[in-house]
Amino acid sequence: MKNKSLVSITDYSKENIAEILRMAKLFEEKPNQRILEDKVVASLFFEPSTRTRLSFESAVNRLSGRVVGFSESGSTSVSKGESLKDTIKTIATYTDLIVMRHPLEGSAKYASEISDVPVVNAGDGANQHPTQTLLDLYSIYKTQGKLDNLNIFLVGDLKYGRTVHSLLMAMSNYNPTFHFISHPRLAMPDEYKMFLNSKNIKFFEHEDFTEIINQADIMYMTRVQKERFSDPIEYEKTKDTYVLKNDILVNTKTNLKILHPLPRVNEISDEVDDNKKAYYFEQAKNGVYTRQAILAAIFGLKPENDIN
Amino acid sequence: MENEKKLLVSAIRNGTVIDHIPAKDLFKVISILGLDTIDVPMTFGTNLESQKLGKKGVIKISDKYFEDNDLNKIALITTEARLNVIKDFKVSEKREIKVPDKYVVGIAKCVNPKCVTNHENIQTKFTVFDAENLSLKCEYCEKITDKKHLKIIK
Numbered sequence: 001m002k003n004k005s006l007v008s009i010t011d012y013s014k015e016n017i018a019e020i021l022r023m024a025k026l027f028e029e030k031p032n033q034r035i036l037e038d039k040v041v042a043s044l045f046f047e048p049s050t051r052t053r054l055s056f057e058s059a060v061n062r063l064s065g066r067v068v069g070f071s072e073s074g075s076t077s078v079s080k081g082e083s084l085k086d087t088i089k090t091i092a093t094y095t096d097l098i099v100m101r102h103p104l105e106g107s108a109k110y111a112s113e114i115s116d117v118p119v120v121n122a123g124d125g126a127n128q129h130p131t132q133t134l135l136d137l138y139s140i141y142k143t144q145g146k147l148d149n150l151n152i153f154l155v156g157d158l159k160y161g162r163t164v165h166s167l168l169m170a171m172s173n174y175n176p177t178f179h180f181i182s183h184p185r186l187a188m189p190d191e192y193k194m195f196l197n198s199k200n201i202k203f204f205e206h207e208d209f210t211e212i213i214n215q216a217d218i219m220y221m222t223r224v225q226k227e228r229f230s231d232p233i234e235y236e237k238t239k240d241t242y243v244l245k246n247d248i249l250v251n252t253k254t255n256l257k258i259l260h261p262l263p264r265v266n267e268i269s270d271e272v273d274d275n276k277k278a279y280y281f282e283q284a285k286n287g288v289y290t291r292q293a294i295l296a297a298i299f300g301l302k303p304e305n306d307i308n
Numbered sequence: 309m310e311n312e313k314k315l316l317v318s319a320i321r322n323g324t325v326i327d328h329i330p331a332k333d334l335f336k337v338i339s340i341l342g343l344d345t346i347d348v349p350m351t352f353g354t355n356l357e358s359q360k361l362g363k364k365g366v367i368k369i370s371d372k373y374f375e376d377n378d379l380n381k382i383a384l385i386t387t388e389a390r391l392n393v394i395k396d397f398k399v400s401e402k403r404e405i406k407v408p409d410k411y412v413v414g415i416a417k418c419v420n421p422k423c424v425t426n427h428e429n430i431q432t433k434f435t436v437f438d439a440e441n442l443s444l445k446c447e448y449c450e451k452i453t454d455k456k457h458l459k460i461i462k
């Protein structure tokens with residue numbers, strides 16, 4: 001992982017992922033460390049994403065590194081028509097690592113090819129967002145004590161949701177059983193179902209919450225965006241079908257945790273926030289530890305409290 | 309029939325003959341190889357009778373030989389075509405036109421309008437996802453471009 005860019009979740013092997021999760025736990029135990037004192041990290045957000053940006057910048061700051069960058073490209077030379085290549089090549093000469101979010105798909109991969117310093121993809125359009133996937137894996141590992149043999153429910157927009165696609169790919173290494181709950185219009189694309197078939201992973205599709213959710217270890221909720229429906233009436237009719245409420249959760253397993261990449265709109269009712277099974281705010285907090293681990297791994301540094 | 313063909317498209321001493329091009333693809337092949345911009349004698353024939361293809365096209369170019377990457381370009385249009393290298397009026401080499409095993413570099417355009425390769429000056433790169441149906445997976449945005457949406461960069 002040292003000096004290697006993280007563009008796609010497939011850049012990391014199962015062993016790499018295990019190492020990130022191990023280090024994330026150490027950073028959770030001791031979040032403030034001085035290991036990045038001589039590092040400057042570029043935080044290049046060509047499109048705004050406040051949550052992801054602050055999570056990364058908190059991770060760098062807690063490790064005593066420094067951050068330079070921008071939170072949207074409006075005030076930069078990018079808005080004056082500078083090519084992505086020139087922007088990345090220049091900033092790579094100032095800094096030790098580049099975190100970037102960009103609306104174009106494949107932009108992080110391209111940046112990693114032309115940059116002299118490692119690039120961490122913080123989202124390239126609808127394509128990849130690997131640090132989100134790693135923090136999801138850390139959240140699953142932390143709450144279940146393992147990644148293997150879990151019953152994972154993916155709910156909401158399974159067609160366009162990149163987080164569920166990346167999570168599906170990553171979890172496929174750990175013999176899961178998947179259940180997909182979605183409107184047929186937002187069902188899991190065939191290419192992912194073919195992928196699961198090729199790996200002999202069981203999956204089941206449902207159109208609403210049924211008794212079956214009593215088997216769930218993890219329920220991963222996603223936003224259902226109005227724009228995905230050409231017919232607004234259809235959206236209004238279906239949106240409430242996928243809203244999670246406390247009464248739905250009554251008979252679910254005690255180890256069940258509800259995850260959501262945030263921000264949510266209305267797919268999880270506010271009353272669920274106080275439920276012991278709600279985990280999405282802790283999940284966001286885990287993002288800082290996971291990003292600390294990713295930065296440390298790429299810089300080839302160990303957490304101070306690492307006895308290995 | 310053979311005589312007629314010979315009359316229509318005369319033989320060359322040295323160069324390249326691309327034969328058995330489906331007639332509908334002839335002008336695409338001419339365009340993708342940039343034959344409209346090179347300065348050597350060449351002859352084209354189209355709508356010639358072919359037992360295999362019905363109507364076929366043929367291209368004969370004197371003193372011109374092609375690189376593998378050019379052959380890969382033809383493969384993205386048709387794999388039916390046959391390419392013969394001619395030395396002293398004889399076929400000295402038959403070269404196969406097939407879809408590249410692994411990468412297609414700098415030939416095809418990515419179908420995804422949000423792909424970085426359609427906005428920056430970047431050479432496209434695809435892995436061959438399905439050689440038979442000619443679908444290509446973009447190395448950058450990871451989207452599939454299928455044959456129906458395939459556009460060739462000249």
Ligand SMILES: [Zn+2]
Nearest residue numbers: 418423446449
């Ligand atoms: Zn692309």
